[in-house]
Amino acid sequence: MTRAEENYLKALYHLSDHNDAMVSTTELADRLETKPSSATDMLQKLHEKSLVAYTKYKGAKLSSEGRKKASQIVRKHRLWEVFLVDKLNFGWEEVHEIAEQLEHIKSPELVERLDEFLGCPTTDPHGDPIPDQKGHVVTISKSLLADQPVESSTILMGIKDSDADFLTYLSQKGIKLGSCITVLEKEPFDQSMTIEIDGQTLFISKTLSTNIYVQTL
């Protein structure tokens, strides 16, 4: 498996959104910042290798074999992110790019040992689940902060759009995984809200609250 092949599989994994949905050539190309013609070429190649189910003009989705391969790459990506944050003290906004490289290191033994070294974590620093060796993920039911009623108390469980700037902003405010959030007020006209987070009162826009996953206590 080449690096490019791995990146296509991973993109399909993320785009199919656990729904087994068909992904269009353009979607895939956009995600990988490439051209649709390149995506077509690769899809045909991956179809040949039985990693992808692809029908001309209809789109593509991962085969079970392809899904397994993809989940292994995601597993590696997220384990390395944990390593970078927990062991090397990187900020959660700095690790994605480096993990993009580390995820392609080929050594099954390394993955297992790294997993053990990290204490077999189940989520990465952004709250995304880490697939196990077989590709299975434990999905924790989480809701958007935006949907929580006033007075409700929740715990921050994940970040939807792990954009680096957004993550930097959050950590500047002291917002991190596991923070306790209580919704104090919700403005009906712009869906902004006032929250109490780890004791501190904060005013939060709709953009923010729709990108934060919480778990009800």
Add this chain to the structure above:
Amino acid sequence: MTRAEENYLKALYHLSDHNDAMVSTTELADRLETKPSSATDMLQKLHEKSLVAYTKYKGAKLSSEGRKKASQIVRKHRLWEVFLVDKLNFGWEEVHEIAEQLEHIKSPELVERLDEFLGCPTTDPHGDPIPDQKGHVVTISKSLLADQPVESSTILMGIKDSDADFLTYLSQKGIKLGSCITVLEKEPFDQSMTIEIDGQTLFISKTLSTNIYVQTL
């Protein structure tokens, strides 16, 4: 810098043997398990980029810039080896291949943090020195076990040819970095020797003793 370019620089680094010696196209090709014609192509390219001083039919050596780049790759390789052995409990014979991949990860910050995490080691698991950020290496004076006189007491400081099978053999015998070695007998006809290593008496061939570096106490 592509992966191939990095591998050529690294090969030149190892072949020039700290002597700043000219390396021939064939030597380089052999080291990289490729053909001389491919090496020529790459040398011309690296010369264009001022990373290598190359004159047709004469051979090549690293420029100061190229040497710096190469030493950074070697630094990364050896730091990752320490990580794999010290933190993930790999055997010293298992780490070279994985480090060959990890050495190409691009992130200066990562290297610094890894270095610190590992306690700024000065040698890798085989006793080879780890270059610092500027490419400088601390060379410890070490001699071959084969050259030690009878009765002399030494400490094992490094392995010359870090071949996986050889390393496996050594660790099976309980031979490791830091082991105390006393030469008990030397046979003049085949240069084999009897040694005492960490209390245990061992018979050792010339091949072995010429691949082990020791430091006199």
Add this chain to the structure above:
DNA sequence: ATAAATTTTTAGACTAGACTAAAAATAGTT
């Protein structure tokens, strides 16, 4: 239902890096 707009695929070209085979330069031998 047919025309227009969009999406997707094909065809052909490019680059990096490798290869083979042939040509050129260097080194070794007499």
Add this chain to the structure above:
DNA sequence: AACTATTTTTAGTCTAGTCTAAAAATTTAT
């Protein structure tokens, strides 16, 4: 000094992955 043997370089081909431009299929709109 000249002739052979070896090494090195050049020339041309191949593959993976990308691209652009054009053709084909599909979707949308009238």
